[in-house]
Amino acid sequence: MTETTPPAEEQSALTRRELLNYAWLASLGVLLVNVGGIGFLFSMPRFKQGEFGGAFSLGRASNLPPVDAPPANNPKGKFWLTRTDQGLVALYKVCTHLGCLYAWRDQEGKFICPCHGSQFEYDGTYIRGPAPRSLDRFVIQVLGPDGQVLAETDPETGAPLPTPDDADAIVQVDTGRKILGKRRG
Ligand code: FES
Known part of the structure; x- marks a missing residue:
């Protein structure tokens, strides 16, 4: 049996799908970093010791x-x-x-x-x-x-x-x- 090479169109479709997946994962990563950062800021005390409100x-x-x-x-x-x-x-x-x-x-x-x-x-x-x-x-x-x-x-x-x-x-x-x-x- 001889292996058939996918047509060039199919190859580029695969690449586009991969690219989309990477882009989606990257956006998810950015979102998680932002959410984590905001959570961290909210977990910090809002006022320092010796400052009114603290x-x-x-x-x-x-x-x-x-x-x-x-x-x-x-x-x-x-x-x-x-x-x-x-x-x-x-x-x-x-x-x-x-x-x-x-x-x-x-x-x-x-x-x-x-x-x-x-x-x-x-x-x-x-x-x-x-x-x-x-x-x-x-x-x-x-x-x-x-x-x-x-x-x-x-x-x-x-x-x-x-x-x-x-x-x-x-x-x-x-x-x-x-x-x-x-x-x-
Ligand atoms: S009695 Fe204190 S502000 Fe009026």
Whole structure:
């Protein structure tokens, strides 16, 4: 039997099919690389440590301010840290009325907003004024030695987070997780 050589037309058809296959595979590869790259970007933390929207370390639990100390102002993190015998609270510095920056008044022993006079207790609870709710809070986390989260503020209630017993535990405020204050009654 003699082998027959495919006609030139058939040969070029085969080549075209191969070319199409290669082109298709190449496009698939490019698509996968793009999807992988986008996934990688989304898996990266959006904010750096110490940048508003990210986490702010308060250091070791042993360095926390004592119970009922004047609120600690954190301008970069835009929060006030207060500590009652119930635990720690990080209050977002923006008034829940129209967004002015309220401040702690030592003499009155409360937070007062300079714009329309809303007042809030040491833990951010609404007292009086046009603000529709208590002050908003950020989630506070207690971290273990490997950076694992051992405890954090309940994101539903925003209740004060008990101070950790372990004096070496690291405490941080996550300014990317805001909890709306309770609406006034
Ligand atoms: S913005 Fe604070 S009371 Fe109006």
